[in-house]
Amino acid sequence: MSKVKYYYDSETLSYRKIERKKGNTIKYGFIFLLAAGLFGFLIVFVASQFIESPRERALKHELTNLQLQYDLLNKQVDNAFAALESVEERDNNIYRLYFEANPIPEEQRRAGFGGVNRYNKYEGFDNSKLIITSNKRIDQLQKAIVVQSRSLDEIAILAEDKEKFLASIPAIQPVKNEDLKHMASGYGYRTDPFTKVRKFHFGMDFTAPRGTPVYASGDGVVKRADSNSSGYGKHIRIDHGYGYISLYAHLYKYNVKANQKVKRGDLIGYVGSTGRSEAPHLHYEVFKDGERINPINFYYGNLTAEEYARLLEKASLENQSLD
């Protein structure tokens, strides 16, 4: 119940009730509400500048956590880079060196992405720098891994080829040491057994009894096994690829046919004295790119250092060849 207010009327000398106008009440009420509303709004606005809401606190917490996670991720990227660097170093200094491939230069391994700015979509935020740096590092890492992976593909091919190459070149003595009577004659000037004239002997003669096994000195394909070449008698030619051919002459018998594939150490024939030969022996030649070269440079496959030294000494003696 609202208070009833009075005033003193000096004319009538009596107290009279104050009659309130209805319109005034509404007006004052409205002004009061407006003032209270504005004041309230001001308080909330000012408070919000200094006091966090629970939602803000939660978001802030999450942001801190995200920054922490980014830092951890960057550390992991650094670790991955360190591991990759060690692989790259071995790649350049061991693998590529061994297989005679050029090392991959640092600029190529660490090249970024040129041209348009790939990272402008991350710009304009408080943490833009952190996000852009992290993305750049990961992109670099990915690219470096691709470069390294390609290098290893290349090395794998070279290794496979080198293995094949090493198996192919004529690298063993074609007659077993224990079967040898002696190494009769080496590559170089020798006296011809028939004409007694000094002439160049393009192979090595291994004296051994008739029927002694003769072995392929490297992997390859038998190109010829016939006696249609003057002087050599029954002879075999093996094509080893890479420009190498080996030739085995004056054979008694063949153990292979033309176009047959052979492996190093396969029994291909037997020592004899067919063709222009003075006594049973194997005349052995090695061709490189069509030129006859000294076969003695290839016997690292099945001789000890001592045996090789002895062979070298004997082969260099200028004596009479058996041809």
Ligand SMILES: [Zn+2]
């Ligand atoms: Zn000879």
